[in-house]
Amino acid sequence: MGQRLERSAPEALGIPSRTIQTFIEAADSQIHELHSLMLMRHGSVAAEGWWSPYRAERPHMLFSLSKSFTSTAVGLAVAEGRLSPDDPVISFFPDQAPKTASDTLKAMQVRHLLSMSTGHIEDPTFLMRQRPDGDWISEFLERPIERVPGTHFVYNSGATFMLSAILQQITGMRLLDYLEPRLMQPLGITGATWELSPQGIHTGGWGLSITTEDIACFGQLYLQKGRWEGRQIVPEAWVREASLPQIANGSSPESDWEQGYGYQFWRCRHNSYRGDGAFGQFCVILSEQDAVLAITAGVAEMQPVLNLVWDILLPALNGEPLPPDPAAHEALHGTLSCLKLTPPQGEASSTLAAAISGRTYALAANERGFDALRFEAVDQDWEVTFLRGADAFPIRCGAGVWCEGASALLGFEGGVAASAVWSADDTLLLTMRFTDTPFFYTLPCRFAGDYLSIEGRVNVSFGPTRFDLLGRVR
Known part of the structure; x- marks a missing residue:
């Protein structure tokens, strides 16, 4: 590089x-x-x-650091005369604005989206993402605006999404496409990706990876x-x-x-x-x-x-x-x-290894959405395959060392580094680092006869960091 x-x-x-x-x-x-x-x-x-x-x-997932790039795009569009920070937000969405707009919605300007001072008392992003028809713009505009815009700060990723939607509305280009010749190419940034909303708008407030x-x-x-x-x-x-x-x-x-x-x-x-x-x-x-x-x-x-x-x-x-x-x-x-994050250490094998290899465990209903796990010993390594519906996600795990590859297990193709060691004779400890993201998963797989139990953990999350998986040999 x-x-x-x-x-x-x-x-x-x-x-x-x-x-x-x-x-x-x-x-x-x-x-x-x-x-x-x-x-x-x-x-x-x-x-x-x-x-x-x-x-x-x-690349590494930026989460809300993406917002600063969205702001930059707005600044470029302002310089090109495409919009003003004083423009009313609803002026860009005549077909999606409520038929009877509140005075506070009418008062909301682009600058209020930029400064997180929209007048909401809580971030509407969760409700936007839960909307069944995927129309995040309408959901944002329909949310109550309890305070006068410009008077109170509430962190609001939905507001940044609206900036992305405005840019797409006035330029006919998605946010990243607009930034490509104006910012990315001059800085030598290549291969950037940005998540999309259900309606094909870059999420703006998160989702950029560089x-x-x-x-x-x-x-x-x-x-x-x-x-x-x-x-x-x-x-x-x-x-x-x-x-x-x-x-x-x-x-x-x-x-x-x-x-x-x-x-x-x-x-x-x-x-x-x-x-x-x-x-x-x-x-x-x-x-x-x-x-x-x-x-x-x-x-x-x-x-x-x-x-x-x-x-x-x-x-x-x-x-x-x-x-x-x-x-x-x-x-x-x-x-x-020589900086490194060392994988957990343990035994390379177990008295159970031969019996476990080749087995598939059907999993009870779980919040991760996995249907089954398959284990296969490959030389000194393990290949663990996560099954979800018709999709299979194999991950090669090195014996006490990182085995690097790629996986779409998290919903997109990205780097993964994984290891597997026996932390006890009945427990195969899997560690998976998804190296384009902040996340790594620790899965201690405990085998007892035909049964599998996992008390899993992810290092960081917006929700619970611990989860359980229970399975039985098919």
């Missing part, structure tokens, strides 16, 4: 290699589930690393006030408006979620701002320090990640270059090149 960004020794950029080393060690001991990071200063990469089995060339270096390039573009390689890609005025606090969202001096909200960007402590997404996807822009930090992860709590940034990295961003420190730089390079 070609590198678009220049690389430099941290000391040449005013950052001690030892400090970055300390940050990595703290992340490994306190956070446990970073997948990648890229730290930039003065336009060059000071440090980058991917925790194996996550890879530099693989690489860590793509995230860093996007952050650097904003740090450079919209300029890239001598061209004004995004209007400087939009960068300023998007990154300034447009509405208050709390008052705690200790929370990076209560420093104000811009146009699909969060204000942070230390006079910085960011785009972020669930489970630890970050693009942090530190304008005063001329730095950008891109992170992907699979963490349940995001504030501790930023706390490490403020406590360890921020104080070390010196104004002037530092003397070379070859020993520290070499040690850091060694650490960054």
Whole structure:
């Protein structure tokens, strides 16, 4: 994979290699589930690393960090004269607006979608996604708007979807298609994907997948006030408006979620701002320090990640270059090149292995929707096949090592790294990392005669993280 960004020794950029080393060690001991990071200063990469089995060339699901890209598309459309932040939202959807629109709906403008100040008292996204006919636009417009738009902050992914819908309405192009020549191509972002609504509209508020270096390039573009390689890609005025606090969202001096909200960007402590997404996807822009930090992860709590940034990295961003420190730089390079998330260890075989191989277990009804599991020993590895209706999803699991491949088990084709070891004579422990996402699954498969029981766990989720699977040999 070609590198678009220049690389430099941290000391040449005013950052001690030892400090970055300390940050990595703290992340490994306190956070446990970073997948990648890229730290930039003065336009060059000071440090980058991917925790194996996550890879530099693989995209990572951004969740709500997608919103900042949607905001950028709106800014580009405003610059082209296609719309104004003052335009009423219902003006774009005459066929889907309620016949009798409330005064608050009539008052809702594009800027209120951008700043999460639509007047809703709760995010309507869940109800939009549950609507039987898939018409998310109508569901959004039909929801009660209890407050005057522009007066209260409520985090609202549905509002960002509406921005995507507006862009598609006025341009005749889906959001990503609109961004392709205007943002993606200039930044060298290739292979981006974005989830679609049932009506074929990019989801806007989530669903974009790109690489860590793509995230860093996007952050650097904003740090450079919209300029890239001598061209004004995004209007400087939009960068300023998007990154300034447009509405208050709390008052705690200790929370990076209560420093104000811009146009699909969060204000942070230390006079910085960011785009972020669930489970630890970050693009942090530190304008005063001329730095950008891109992170992907699979963490349940995001504030501790930023706390490490403020406590360890921020104080070390010196104004002037530092003397070379070859020993520290070499040690850091060694650490960054060997980052890894090690699969669980255990026994390679069991007295039950021969009997289990070739068996298919019919599963009781379960929330994961699986009908059956099939186990097959292959050399020292296991191939475990998840059966759902007519679909079969085989995953090869290495014996105490990651076996890397691809799977559509989560509903889309993506990378997977899986391992299998015997944690007890009757328990085959499966670990599956879906490496384009924050998610990994732990499935301790306990065998007792003809029966199988699994007390499964996913590391992060918007709902329960634990689930049970019960099966019997067919």
